[in-house]
Amino acid sequence: MHCQSLYSFSVSPFNASESRFYGASSAVQLFRRNVAGYGGFMIKASREANNRAISDIVFEPFEEVKKELLHVPNVPQASLARQKYTDHCEFAINEQINVEYNVSYVYQAMYAYFDRDNIASYCLVANSFFKESSEEERQHAEKLMEYQNKRGGKVKLQSMLMPVSEFDHIEKGDALYAMELALSLEKLTNEKLLNLHRVADQNNDVQLADFVESEFLAEQLEAIKKLSEYVAQLRRVAKGHGVWHFDQMLLTNGVAA
């Protein structure tokens, strides 16, 4: 009599000596002594089921948790949550936090520039676009900080560089110049994110790679595409009145990069 299953269960006459073999060490406890319908027979997993070749898929909860228990730190300075999170990944996340804050800071400088009374008279773009972009970059930094803590790393904030405060450009005008600068910043951020993803790959950190992909990479492409379109439009309208029209369009439809 044979039962079909994943482990090729079989029923055979009960043998006391075999019970030692399949007893405590077997991952699948299948003894059924004196069970109605089986009489003096027992159900056992085939010997293949005990083969260590398939041990990777066998869950031995009490044995495995003992190993994990040894790794739970008991010093107050160490994170309890940290698991398979290397120093390289922790460092790379802190670097990316700094990138996001620096980009946010540059957008703040642009916002402050275009908010000046003599600039805003013809260009209100800063009041929405650059301000929102700055806030969004800061949110990216905060998201990375939350993730750092979630993985059991330590957030180490670094100093930020002083951004330029003037964005006027003789040939391009300030709107186009600032938008080209914004496009360059987003491309640079994309490169840094790809570096972060590479560090995750090199350290076999699937969760960090997934976090970067799902929370940042797709959105970064959207930002680059949008800024590329803005730069192309500003190049066509040149300076002056055309920029005012562009500005009106952004005030109506503008979303941060």
Ligand SMILES: [Fe+2]
């Ligand atoms: Fe960002």
